[in-house]
Amino acid sequence: MTIAPAPSTVRSLRRRILERGRDQAVPDRAVLVLHDVTKRYPNGKIALRDIDLVIPEGDFVFLVGPSGAGKSTLIKLLIRDEIATRGEVVLDGQDLARLPRRQVPKIRRKIGIIFQDFKLLPTKTVWENVAFALEVTGYPRRLIRPAVDQVLAIVGLSAQAKQTPNQLSGGEQQRTAIARALVHDPRLIIADEPTGNLDPLISWEILQLLLRINELGVTVLMATHNAEVVTALRKRVVALEEGRIIRDEVGGAYHRED
Amino acid sequence: MITFLFFSVRRAWQGFWRNALMSIAATATMVLMLLLLAGFFIIQTGLLAGLEFTEQKVEVVAYLEPTATEAQVTALQDSLKAMAEVETVTYISRDVALERFRESMKAQGREDLTQYLDSNPLYASLEVKLIDPSAVRQIGEALRADPVVRNVINIEDLVQRVLTVTNILRTAGTVLLLVVGAIALFIIVNTIRLAVVARAEEIEIMRLVGASDAFIRWPFVFEGAFVGLLGAVVTLAVLAAAADPLSDFMVEFFRVLPLKVGSLTRDLVTLVMGTGVGLGILGSWLSVRTYLIR
Numbered sequence: 001m002t003i004a005p006a007p008s009t010v011r012s013l014r015r016r017i018l019e020r021g022r023d024q025a026v027p028d029r030a031v032l033v034l035h036d037v038t039k040r041y042p043n044g045k046i047a048l049r050d051i052d053l054v055i056p057e058g059d060f061v062f063l064v065g066p067s068g069a070g071k072s073t074l075i076k077l078l079i080r081d082e083i084a085t086r087g088e089v090v091l092d093g094q095d096l097a098r099l100p101r102r103q104v105p106k107i108r109r110k111i112g113i114i115f116q117d118f119k120l121l122p123t124k125t126v127w128e129n130v131a132f133a134l135e136v137t138g139y140p141r142r143l144i145r146p147a148v149d150q151v152l153a154i155v156g157l158s159a160q161a162k163q164t165p166n167q168l169s170g171g172e173q174q175r176t177a178i179a180r181a182l183v184h185d186p187r188l189i190i191a192d193e194p195t196g197n198l199d200p201l202i203s204w205e206i207l208q209l210l211l212r213i214n215e216l217g218v219t220v221l222m223a224t225h226n227a228e229v230v231t232a233l234r235k236r237v238v239a240l241e242e243g244r245i246i247r248d249e250v251g252g253a254y255h256r257e258d
Numbered sequence: 259m260i261t262f263l264f265f266s267v268r269r270a271w272q273g274f275w276r277n278a279l280m281s282i283a284a285t286a287t288m289v290l291m292l293l294l295l296a297g298f299f300i301i302q303t304g305l306l307a308g309l310e311f312t313e314q315k316v317e318v319v320a321y322l323e324p325t326a327t328e329a330q331v332t333a334l335q336d337s338l339k340a341m342a343e344v345e346t347v348t349y350i351s352r353d354v355a356l357e358r359f360r361e362s363m364k365a366q367g368r369e370d371l372t373q374y375l376d377s378n379p380l381y382a383s384l385e386v387k388l389i390d391p392s393a394v395r396q397i398g399e400a401l402r403a404d405p406v407v408r409n410v411i412n413i414e415d416l417v418q419r420v421l422t423v424t425n426i427l428r429t430a431g432t433v434l435l436l437v438v439g440a441i442a443l444f445i446i447v448n449t450i451r452l453a454v455v456a457r458a459e460e461i462e463i464m465r466l467v468g469a470s471d472a473f474i475r476w477p478f479v480f481e482g483a484f485v486g487l488l489g490a491v492v493t494l495a496v497l498a499a500a501a502d503p504l505s506d507f508m509v510e511f512f513r514v515l516p517l518k519v520g521s522l523t524r525d526l527v528t529l530v531m532g533t534g535v536g537l538g539i540l541g542s543w544l545s546v547r548t549y550l551i552r
Contacts, residue, residue, distance in 0.1 A: 079466065108468035119463055123276050135269075136469035138262065184468065 029057045030090075031188050031219045032078065037087035039073050039243075047073035049243045051087070055188075055221065060214045062230045063223040064254055065240035071223045074240070075192055078221075079111055080104050092187050109137055112181025112189045112218075116196035118173045120165040120180075126172075127152065127161040130180045137184070151179040154216075155209060171202035178209060182218070189213060191222040195229070203229065227254035262472070270480035273457070280453045281485060287449040288489030288538070289496070291442040292530050296497055298438045299529055302431045303522055309424040316391035316420070318398055319411045321381040324352075326406035331382075334404055338386055341400070343393035348385040355380040381408060391417055443537060450482050450541030461549045471550050478542040486538025490531045497526070 037051040048070045055061055063071055076082040077089050080096045089096045092110050099107060120129050130148045139147070152158050155175040165173050174194060181189055191210060195203035207229055214220045224230060230237060230253065237252030238245060247256060274281045322331060331349065338347045350358075356378050363370050372379075386397055394417045401410045454461075464474045 102470070105465075105468040105470040108466065111468075113466055119459065119466070121460055121463065132463070133467035135265070136464045136473050137467060138265070138470070138473060141261075180467065 030054050031057050031059075031092060032221070033088070033090040034077075035088045035090070037077065037084045037089060039070075039077060039082065040085045047243055048077075048084075051243075051245055053238065053245065053248070055219060057187075058214070058217055058219055060211070060220045060235045061222070062233075062235055062237045062252075062254075063221060063240065064225070064230060064237060069240040070243040071240055072192070073243075075113075075190055075223060078188075078190060079108060079113060105137070109184045110187045112178075112184065112186035114174070114177050114181050114189065114191040114194045116193035118165070118177045118197075120173055120176055122165055125162050125164055126157055126168070126176045126179075129165070129176055130183050133180045133183050147183055148179075151182045154182065154213070155179045169202070170198050171205055174198065174202075174206050175209060178206075178213070182213065187219060189218055189220045191220065191224075193224060194222065195224065195226050200228070207233070230254040262476075265473075266476040266480050269477035270484055273477060273481045274484055277453065277456065280456050281481075284449045284453045284485050285489050285492070288446055288485060288534055289492045291446050292489055292493040292534055293496060295438055295442045295533060296493060296526055296530055298435050299526060300522070302435045303525070305427060305431045309428055312420065313391045313424060314387075316388055316394060316413070316417050318386040318388065318394060318401065318413070320384045320386065320401040321408045321410075322383060323406050323408045324381065326382075330406045331384075334406055335384065338384070338397075338400075341397070343388055343390050343397060345387040345389045348387075350383045350385060352378050352380055352382045355383065392421060394418075439533075442533065446537040447541040447544065450485065450538060451545040453485075454478060454542060454545035458549065461546070465549070474550065475543070475546050478546045479539055482538035482540075482542030483535050484538070486534035486536070487531075489538070490534030493530050493534070494527060497530075 032053070032055040034051050034053040037048055038046065039048040040046045051074070063074065065071055073082065077084055077096070078091065080089075080099065083097050091107060094103075094107060096107065121132065124132060127148055130151060131144050134144045134147060135141075149158070152161055155178050157172060157175055157179060160168060160172060165176065168176065174197075178189075178194075189210070194210070195206055198206060203226060210220055210222065211233075234251045234253075236250045237247065237254070239247040239252075239256075335347050335349060338344050356372060359380060360370050360372060363372075384401075386401070388394060388397065395414045398410050398412070398414060401407050461474060
């Protein structure tokens, strides 16, 4: 089921953002809209300040910045592991702060998330790890097999389906994680340092895979420290520092270019 | 709903076997705790039966005036029977009393001196058995007030002391059982918690891929129930196996006491099953809950 973004929210956001003089157009279908978001933790630390960010459908965005800049907090807000202290986080038309607790699992199924440490279950095979995401969300059993086979083909792991994670290379493990993220047919893929544990060659492989998935129409948000990759690909780059967006440019490099 | 149930049970079964070491450790702890609990329960039941047996021995004996007419005695008997605290009233005539005395002398191997007497020196009496031994004073006073009663053996103080002791033992037994129950509760819940914590990553992944709370919780709850059930069955098997060698001792013990072995077995099965399954479910529920509240 696809829920269209509540038009009023997006329209008012667009007006507000335009009034602020931003030269960023808000497309009709934004997967993700953050407006005026501040996150203050109970210990008083302010992790994010006044964040405005719009990610249109089909975009590929790098999220960069030093450790402690707020990247992890931002990702936690997107998967509603944390709730913004102020402002709106609108994912696929739904304001996460106002989302009832019972609806949280449903919104998470629209997001595929990939981590640096893969987070695979060591006792399950590649196939079972991917199928797991469908089983535990009550997906009809007869539809699980074709869905899993399909995503394993996309990430190129059909031959390794029966192996367990410890029999795989790091790159293959990450591809398993990507297959699991894809199996729900998500609107948005969030990759948190997906190449952090991988050597450069394998990192490029993973990047190629994410780019291909993006070409299939899935929006990708990737937090990374990998300057080489970011600079080479010339995608949209959002740079965070001390909880603020200090740069948001299309076709940017990892570091500011003047 | 059926699909969900099927899913949960299947996942619980998988979870149990895929983490066999943890599951077996949890089950073993469950068995040990249930054995401890069952042991104390048996002791407590025996103790209660013993105390009840002792208390039932309490009997008020009233000797009657030789001048008492049959009508007066019957009237007294009837008034006693009408009292709620009285279980039975037995009239012991002078002849019966003499007969008993002779038998007891004979049993002790002593010479029967009564044969040298011209007449029966004993008094007729009423033996009053009480439902509630604490009523002994009240019954004693009622008897003394009656003109046909010559005297009442004063056992009030003795009964009072026995009751003090039995009440202390009863309370101590109950407290001990509760303490053992609490220990079993904490250890079992904690062991189940360890088994759940060992799978924190699995729970985290489930949350991240968008599993609803019910889909995360119920497999663990079923698994906890399964551990509890298995533990209870093993415990009962151990108890059944131990019952045979113990029976020589136990049969003697229980023959004396007004204890129904059938009801003890039933209570024990209920206790072990209920505690095992109940704590298995409770442990899982509480442990998973900490991961869901966020």
